[in-house]
Amino acid sequence: MLARLIAARLPESQGDPYVLVPVPLHRNRLWQRGYNQAGLLAQELARLGHGSVCVDGLVRTRATPSLGGLGRKARTRALSGAIAVKASRLPCIQGRSVVLVDDVLTSGATSTACVAALKRSGAASVRIACFSRVLDEALDT
Numbered sequence: 001m002l003a004r005l006i007a008a009r010l011p012e013s014q015g016d017p018y019v020l021v022p023v024p025l026h027r028n029r030l031w032q033r034g035y036n037q038a039g040l041l042a043q044e045l046a047r048l049g050h051g052s053v054c055v056d057g058l059v060r061t062r063a064t065p066s067l068g069g070l071g072r073k074a075r076t077r078a079l080s081g082a083i084a085v086k087a088s089r090l091p092c093i094q095g096r097s098v099v100l101v102d103d104v105l106t107s108g109a110t111s112t113a114c115v116a117a118l119k120r121s122g123a124a125s126v127r128i129a130c131f132s133r134v135l136d137e138a139l140d141t
Contacts, residue, residue, distance in 0.1 A: 003044035018051030075109035094122035
């Protein structure tokens with residue numbers, strides 16, 4: 001249901017289909033949780049015809065603390081240098097229109113780090129598709 005709601009707002013790609021890249025979890029967190037919610041959303045968006053999934057296009061190069069309860073600046077510090085494009089997935093990213101998929105966008109720190117990594121690696125454009133957005137008023141700065 002969440003992917004269908006995101007899909008309803010996702011504009012049609014101009015040219016090549018989108019590459020759907022989920023926000024990554026660190027391997028320890030993925031192992032603990034057993035799934036990546038952003039990855040599941042990306043896979044469903046692909047099934048609905050909105051592009052192809054590059055499920056491991058981004059990686060967390062180091063574990064980051066849980067960002068819950070952290071303000072905007074602390075989130076940005078925690079994510080500094082923690083997200084990169086997986087070298088073997090560069091051909092999926094370079095020159096392509098990418099949709100970064102996440103469930104919740106809180107402060108934007110994770111999305112900003114992901115977008116920066118994708119752009120540094122040659123993505124032609126990056127859009128963010130998420131189900132929910134936390135209002136700035138709800139965050140400590």
